[in-house]
Amino acid sequence: MIYYTLPLLHKQATLEMVGGKGMSLSKLLTAGIPVPEGFHVTTASYKIFVEKNHIQPHINKLLDGIDSNNTSQLENVSTQIGMLFHNGEMPQEVSDAIKTAYAGLGNIAVAVRSSATAEDLPDASFAGQQETYLNIQGENEVLDAVKRCWVSLWTARAIAYRVKNGIKQEIVALAVVVQKLAFSDASGVMFTLNPINGRRSEMIVNAAWGLGESVVSSLVTPDTIVVDKNAERIVSYEAANKEIMTVRTSDGTEEIPTPEQLRKKHALTRNQVMRLTQLGKKIEKYYEMPMDVEWALEKDKLYIVQARPITVLPPEWTLPEKDVIYTKGSLAEHLPNPVTPLFATLGLEIVNRASALLWIDMFGKSAKKLLPENGAYTIINGYVYLSANSKPLLIAVKSLSPRSLRRALTNSVARWETARKEFEDVIKQWEEKPMHMLNAHQIMEGIQTVFYGACIYFTRIQLTLPAASISETLFTKFFQGAARRAGITDTSVLLLGFDTIALQSEKNLWDLSEWAKQNNTLGFYLKSNPATKIAEDFKSSILPAEVSQEVWIEWKSRINAYFKEFGCTAYEFDFAYATPQEILTPTFESIKAFLEEKGENPYSRQIAFEKRRKQAENEILQQIGGHRKKLFLKLLHWAQNTAPMRENAIYLMGMGHPLIRRMLQEISERLLTGGAISHLDDIYWLTKTELETLITQLDKNIPLSNLSEAIPARQAEHDTFRGYVSPSQLPEKNKKAVSHATQIQKDGKIVLTGIGTSTGVVTAPACVLNSPADFDKFQPGSILIAVTTTPAWTQLFASASAIVTDIGGPLSHSSIVAREYGIPAVMATHTATRSIKNGQMITVDGSEGTVTIDE
Template sequence: MIRYVLPLAYKQATLEMVGGKGISLSKLLTAGIPVPDGFNVTTSSYQIFVEKNHIQPHINKLLDGIDFNNTSQLEDVSTQIGILFHNGEMPEEVSASIKISYAGLGNIAVAIRSSATLEDLHDASFAGQQETYLNIQGENEVLAAVKRCWASLWTARAIAYRVKKDIKQEVVALAVVVQKLVFSDASGVMFTLNPINGRRGEMIINAAWGLGEAVVSSLVTPDTIVVDKNLERIVSYEAANKERMTVRTSDGTEEILVPERLRKKHALSWNQVMQLTQLGKKIEKDYQMPMDVEWALEKDKLYIVQARPITVLPPEWVLPEKGVIYTKGSLAEHLPNPVTPLFATFGLEIVNRASALLWVDMFGKSAKKLMPENGAYTIINGYVYLSAKSKPLLIAVKSFSPQSLRRVLTNSVTRWEAARKEFEFVIKQWEKKLLYKLNSHQIMEGIQTVFYASCIYFTRIQLTLPAASISETLFTKLFRRTARRIGMTDTSVFLFGFDTIALQAEKNLWSLSEWVKQNSTLNLYLKNNPSRKIAEDFMSSVMPTEVLQDVWIEWKNRINQYFKDFGCTAYEFDFAYSTPQEALTPTLESIKTFLEGKGESPFLRQFTFEKRRKQAEEKILEHMGSARKKLFLKLLHWAQETVPMRENAIYLMGMGHPLIRRMFQEISERFIRGGAISHLDDIYWLTKSELEALIEQVDKNMSLSHMSGIIPARKAEFQKYLGYVSPSKLPEKNKKTISHLSRKDGKIVLMGIGTSAGIVTAPACVLNSPEDFEKFQPGSVLVAVTTTPAWTPLFASASAIVTDIGGPLSHSSIVAREYGIPAVMATRTATRKIQSGQMIMVDGSMGTVTFNE
């Protein structure tokens, strides 16, 4: 017998019959959780409606051959499917069953919610994919709302989500939950773990006035309550300014302004928070997993209206050692992504060895009191953190003693040049060696030597970079007021236009593009082909037929010379990442941008800044007395000498990476020949001990251990880590973490540090690595975890910069100010929250990034 309608409390209900939401409510009722009364319209009702109105064949035809990545196509198809459902006739047996069950509720106002068969599962929540309709009253209105729910199975976002999850479109079906509408005085959501920091012992409750729609639709910033669920005590209660609320009207719902007296008042009392906590603990225990729960409060009675598993569990950021502070500073800032197994077990060991010398140099005998057991750098959930025992007074005394300051601030440029020459010497010594003549142990020795030199270079520049930061800060602080009096709003004009290595590289690419314009066949070829195709042709022994042979040879020679002069750098300090010499597409994209006239001439930009700088110097000197003028010139020359040094020093951090990558490649090729691995880059997914064992086997002509089988799991774990939002500091405080993101007027507002003024609204382009450079569209907002000097060519065509980490003196900030585009740093989550193509507003003065959810 076909059941078209079932009571919510029907214990034999299955997922296939009532969908995820229906089965969840049935489970809650069975466990004694207070759930509003109601019934399920089963999937059988949906199926007979679709069958009798011949809808599925039309859907299949509409979906056949469309581009599922094309939003406008999906929206158009979705609209056409919606019309099919609207015009479809409800079968008599279905409508009669619904009318009888609705009458049994007393013909009252109800909430009607979609309940898909693939919804609220432990690995795919489908949250927000289908529709909910509130305050529906009258049997005809209920029937119409049920049809609208059925149609919402075919919204553009629901179709796209199923494609992403590789779920066949023809197997889905939809049930509908019809429930008594709770006339909520307050409502909200509850997570039975802390989704911000992953702490399993904490719950977070969001609460606002009125119906819950304002909270789940982000129309209001709710109160945020953090609860210690084991001790059942409130850790913190942040009362938001709740400006709007959803209320019931005669024909639905509407958003109204909250009365002034209630806006900052707590939406929940202590007793109500404790009741919710107890309900949350019971639900979590019954489901045996963390849950996302929607609740409503009516006349001091709490109801649970929905509960679903939290499908993506945030990590718990467990500290490796007590009494230690972990930050994303120093070298960790140049390792913004999770690190590969080889860097974690081999590279970081060398980093810590070099860092230990720096600490002794900086802190003397006190280094032991500050250094954690794991070393200066450690890994938490795949991410590298700088760590130190929490003795801030000792660090301050040692770091800011007159002797330490004098050593750090004097002769910084000379000391940097000496460090660079020593680093270059090591690289040149190993570049002379023919790798194929060395055994694997010898090549490994070379890798260790060159990477250790990289780390020593980094520790050496740590004692030179502060001079640049302090000189700029002092100069700005002392002369900002004078500059403003004569109409200068930004003192950074005094520090722009210098010939850094990054600028020299950009000028080289500009000159190369100007040469290309003089060769029509090459110019046309570069404009008409994507960068990946050009890169493939470049690496091939067969030249493209549309370009003259002598021009192609000259083109390759010029590109190779560019990499010889400027390719000795790295996008990221983990040596598993390709260098500019290997990843040709970013360089080619920069050239194509110049060819298409979308990038400003770096020569003209430098000339303009030099002119402005000299004019500014002359102007400000006219308004100074002789004593102050002397101080001004001394600080100005110091800043102008050290600030370019900072950019050059960081640019060369990865100078050894191209050689290290070639040496790893030589070893990797030997592993592939022996059957140990399948691809060149597989070597980076091995651990140090596994690598050393294979090297031993290769050099002794033994059969190699097969390692390919373990690599997919490690790559999957890396992808899991990549989805985490790594806190900038551990341990972190709840208040600081929660306040980093807010909602206003239905929009998400990410708060960071404004480091370059201006306001721009433009589509975002999220770049996770240099491999994504070819996706960048001129005029887009560049969104990245961080950037290094090797990213500079992109700034010429970006409208604004947004990063997860960084500060006013980071590379991204400095270059953004020089290019005159807005920049917001330290948003923490921009690369996770923002989608490429999404319109965002970047306010570099306020330090905010605003966009629709």
């Protein structure tokens, strides 16, 4: 028997007949959950409508060879399919069944919701692809709304989704749910786990006034309530300014401004929150998995209008030790991505050994009380965190003692120079050794020695860098008023334009481009080929046809000299990441930009900054006199001496990385020959113990263990970790645990908030770079989105129109360089690299500290 409609709670209902949404509501009713009464319009109704009106052959013809990325083509086809449905006649048996079922509800106002057969399944999250029509009243209006739901199966977005996911267009069908419309006083969504921090013991409820569409469609920032599920108590209730609400009208719904007295008022009482929590627990228990639930409140009665499994479960950030604070500070800032197994086991052990010495140096006998059992740095869900026992008073007393301050703030530049020289000596000593003559144990010793040198260098600069930030903070604080009176709104102009290594590097590339201009054939070759092709040719032994051998040899020699001087740095402190000497594209992009006159002459920019700096100094000096003038000059010169040191010190942190990677490659080649691994880079996916075992086998000349099978699973886990948003502090401060405090809704658009660190407003396409491996994707003129940047990224800034990072602050590298290039920058957005997609148009406002996703 063919059922064209079925009651919501009917034993005959199957996923194929009533779709995901319909099945979900039937299950909820079975579990005794309050669901507004209604009925299913089954997929059989859709199929007979399509068949009787001969629609499918037309659809197949229209979709033949369609391009899922061609938006205008998709929209055009969608419109044509929509007309086929609009003009189609509802078969008598279908319309009679719908009219009878609707009359059974009492001809009331209903919600008519699409229910796709591929929707809301744990393995094929298809939610939000189809439409919902609210406040529909009258049998003809219901029939029309059902038809419009069917049409919504053929929106441009839904067609593209099916093409991209390989879902056959001819097998899809749509069921529809017709339900009594709850006259919602308030409504919203509930997650039966905390989707922000992954805590299974917490629920999050979003609530706003009126119908739920404004919450589901992100038109309003709702109240956010965190509930402890087990104790059934409210952990926190953040009342939002609910500016908009969705209300019923005579012919549907509309968004209206929320009455002033309700805007900041709690949308739910404590009792209502507790009842909702109990329903959530009941639903979760019935489904045996965390759920995303839509609810409505009508005259103090709660209804559940939808429940779907949460398909992507967030991680739980379980703390390795009690009473320890974990932050993304210090070295963890230079490890923004999840680390590889080799760094996690070999690298971090060396980092912690060097850090323990620093802690003893800084805190003396108190170091034992402050240092956690796992060491200064530990890994949580693949991410490195700086950790300390929770004794803030002890840390403050020890860090701010006169002895500690005096040591950190005096002779900082000289102390950095000494640390740099000692690190350079370690590198030089190992660079001079003939690597192919060493056995694997000796090379491993070299790797550990050079990396230990890098870690000791980092701990030494930890005691020099405070001088740069404190001197800048002091002179800004004391002379902000004088600067303002002189018409200078940004005192950072007094610290820009100094000859840092990054600037010298850029000037060197400018000189290279000027030399290339003199050689017509080389200049033409560089302009007419993409940077990726130039990089390929550079590594190849074959000479490009259009360039003479003499010029090409000179070109390669100059580039190699550039890398010898400026390529000794790292993009990330995890040595698994390639260095600038290996990723050549950004260097060639910079030279191309200068050749094509898209990049600014760094010499001219430096002269302009020097002029502005001196002018600003003179203007401020005119505002002050006597002792204040002396203090100003003393603080200014201190800040100007230490600011370039800060940039240079960080630039050289990865000075040993090119050598470490060459040594690891030497061992890796031997492992590859011996059949232990399948690719050169597989060495980074081994643990320290596994690598040491293989090294022993190599040097004893015995068959190597084959570890290549274990590697894909580790890489997959690493990719999973990369998808997480790692909290900046653990345990989280309560507010951060509640909601994305950094993400708000405004006029239906997502707005990320952070710290504006370089002024200006720019709208341009986004380019998300998760690591140096993505540098090839960077398009000049786009907005650079990264977790953070180091000085090695500087050459990308020359062609970026703005900078946005997940972490960082006004004194971070990204901020300093953005100000120097005069482009807007917003730091500390926490989620930019996860919230923004490549190519999306975004607006960066460096004054307000906001990033608006425009599409």
